[in-house]
Amino acid sequence: MNYLTFPKIGIGTMENPFRPDTTSTWWQVVEERENEFVIEILGEL
Amino acid sequence: MMIGIGVGVGFQQGVGSFVQIPETPPSNIIVSDTFNREDSTTALGNADTGQVWTVVAGTWGIIANQVYNAGNTTNAIATVDTGYSNCTVSVKFATVNTNMKVMFRVNNSNSFLHIERAPSSYDLWRNNAGAWTKLATHPSSATNGDAINVNLNGNEITAYLNGSLMYTITEAFNATVTKHGIGANSSGVRFDDFLVESL
Numbered sequence: 001m002n003y004l005t006f007p008k009i010g011i012g013t014m015e016n017p018f019r020p021d022t023t024s025t026w027w028q029v030v031e032e033r034e035n036e037f038v039i040e041i042l043g044e045l
Numbered sequence: 046m047m048i049g050i051g052v053g054v055g056f057q058q059g060v061g062s063f064v065q066i067p068e069t070p071p072s073n074i075i076v077s078d079t080f081n082r083e084d085s086t087t088a089l090g091n092a093d094t095g096q097v098w099t100v101v102a103g104t105w106g107i108i109a110n111q112v113y114n115a116g117n118t119t120n121a122i123a124t125v126d127t128g129y130s131n132c133t134v135s136v137k138f139a140t141v142n143t144n145m146k147v148m149f150r151v152n153n154s155n156s157f158l159h160i161e162r163a164p165s166s167y168d169l170w171r172n173n174a175g176a177w178t179k180l181a182t183h184p185s186s187a188t189n190g191d192a193i194n195v196n197l198n199g200n201e202i203t204a205y206l207n208g209s210l211m212y213t214i215t216e217a218f219n220a221t222v223t224k225h226g227i228g229a230n231s232s233g234v235r236f237d238d239f240l241v242e243s244l
Contacts, residue, residue, distance in 0.1 A: 010177075010178075012175070012176040012177055012178070013177055014177050017170065017177040017178055017179045018176070018177065018178040018179070019178065019179040025165075025166070025182065025184040026182065026183055026184055026212075027181065027182060027212075028169075028180070028181040028212035028213060028214050029180045029181060029214055030214075030215070031215075032178070032180075042183075042212065044184075
């Protein structure tokens with residue numbers, strides 16, 4: 001498991017949604033917290 | 046006396062001639078729609094299995110046995126109330142472009158989950174009363190005929206692209222909502238082969 005924690009960025013709009021501040025291209029949220037996301041990096045395709 | 050014996054033999058033969066009907070596995074199909082029906086610029090009609098398509102937003106139609114966003118409006122949504130919140134939702138993106146979506150657990154036009162085609166990925170989103178959150182992303186090119194499959198099992202949501210795993214998330218939002226369907230932002234995309242199966 002490759003779990004990492006990233007700050008939550010965005011303002012919650014379609015154009016700028018809440019999301020983890022990561023440059024990874026393949027990930028899934030494992031846990032959502034008030035100001036951050038724990039995500040699993042699944043790879044880079 | 047002889048007649049009585051004859052009747053008895055006939056009965057025995059009758060019992061012995063019962064044909065065993067092979068057991069067929071129970072179907073788990075809840076909704077199936079090939080959209081193979083007359084063109085319409087204003088209505089989707091009923092699924093092959095009889096359920097009524099409900100337009101949540103926009104105008105939807107049938108063209109050449111596929112579905113399209115006939116109104117060419119953004120955030121158009123159409124759903125079927127399947128009666129199941131836990132199920133597998135599948136649809137084919139017959140003509141794919143950005144902003145086409147498979148919608149699931151749709152409470153209303155501003156409360157749902159969906160997987161959306163982005164320029165270089167398929168992304169899983171939650172819209173909670175206008176608060177948009179991206180919950181997963183899977184990089185891929187878009188290919189006409191892409192098959193999206195979403196497995197909804199309580200709080201666990203797993204999505205596949207053409208049979209390959211994209212991602213699995215834990216998400217309790219709208220967990221008991223039973224409406225699933227499709228979404229689009231433009232008229233150019235086409236959907237086909239919508240299927241909902243029980244787990």
